[in-house]
Structure formats: structure tokens, C-alpha cells
Amino acid sequence: MSQLLIAWCLLAFSVVFHAWGVTSALRWLRRQRMGNRLASWAWLFVRLAAWIVLLHITEIAAWAYAYVLMGALPAFASALYFSAVTYTTTGYGDVVLPERSRLVGAIEALTGILMCGWSTAFFFAVVSRMSLEDRSRRLVGEDDGLGEPRS
Numbered sequence: 001m002s003q004l005l006i007a008w009c010l011l012a013f014s015v016v017f018h019a020w021g022v023t024s025a026l027r028w029l030r031r032q033r034m035g036n037r038l039a040s041w042a043w044l045f046v047r048l049a050a051w052i053v054l055l056h057i058t059e060i061a062a063w064a065y066a067y068v069l070m071g072a073l074p075a076f077a078s079a080l081y082f083s084a085v086t087y088t089t090t091g092y093g094d095v096v097l098p099e100r101s102r103l104v105g106a107i108e109a110l111t112g113i114l115m116c117g118w119s120t121a122f123f124f125a126v127v128s129r130m131s132l133e134d135r136s137r138r139l140v141g142e143d144d145g146l147g148e149p150r151s
Contacts, residue, residue: 003100007107010066014059014111021055022122029126041130048126052119059115060087063108072101087112 025048032044063086064079073079073095082095086108097105 003103004107006066006070007104010063010104011107011111013062014115017059017062018055018115018118021051022118025051025122045123045127048123052123056087056112056115056119059111060084063087063111066104067097067101070101070104072097072104083108088116089113 028051029044029048060083061080064073064076064083067073067079067083068076073082078095082097082105084090085092085095086105089109089112091109096102
């Protein structure tokens with residue numbers, strides 16, 4: 001029962017932290033003034049991807065810290081490694097949890113699937129929205145899609 005409680009708390013942290021991070025990214029995106037240059041879009045996506053990865057790394061670190069606090073793994077470095085391969089569902093199997101903590105690891109993998117899926121959906125929504133806005137601008141004659149006004 002304590003494994004489920006620990007895992008639920010970590011899952012709740014991951015969801016709340018991810019929601020905060022995605023909401024922050026949305027607010028940031030709304031303030032961006034994008035031209036139609038490929039370089040400006042690419043730079044925006046690089047920054048957005050870095051932010052999303054930072055969210056995941058923070059969540060992975062929280063799970064790792066819990067493994068150390070639970071005594072499931074001896075050092076933060078190995079816990080961080082285990083957490084990263086579990087959260088991403090890579091699952092090398094070279095570092096394993098003791099039997100008493102394995103349910104927490106399994107729930108981390110489920111949480112990682114959900115958080116990575118959420119991030120993918122968010123990134124796709126941003127790309128789709130920007131593409132629609134660009135197409136809309138071109139349809140009303142604001143520019144030719146290359147950053148040049150239509151003649």
C-alpha cells in the first residue's frame with residue numbers, strides 16, 4: 001500500500017508540474033511575435049523543445065530522489081539513470097529496483113508514457129496552430145510565406 005501512495009504522490013507531482021510547465025509555455029508562446037522566416041520558427045521550436053525536455057528532466061529527478069529516500073537505490077546518480085530509462089520506457093534492465101519498490105518503478109513508466117504523450121501532443125498542437133496561422137495570413141494576402149509582402 002505504501003508503494004501505491006508513494007507512486008501516486010509522484011504521479012500527482014508529475015502531472016501538476018507538467019501542467020504548470022505547459023501552461024507557462026503557452027503564455028510564452030502567446031507573447032512571441034513570429035515572422036515567417038524559417039530561422040525564427042526553428043529557433044522558437046528549439047527553445048520550446050528545450051523547455052519540454054527540462055520539464056521531463058525535473059520530473060525524472062523527482063522520481064530519482066524518491067528512490068534514494070525510499071532506500072531503493074543507493075546513490076542519486078544511479079537513481080537518476082534508472083529513473084530516466086524507466087520514465088522514457090527504455091528499460092535497459094542493468095539497474096533494477098528491489099522487489100519491495102518495483103511497483104513504484106512500473107507506475108513511473110506509466111507516468112512517463114503519459115507525460116511524453118502530453119508533450120508530443122502539445123508540440124504537435126503548437127506546430128499545427130502556427131501552420132494554420134501562416135496559411136491564414138497567406139490567404140488574406142499579408143505575405144507570401146517567405147516573409148515578403150504580396151504584390
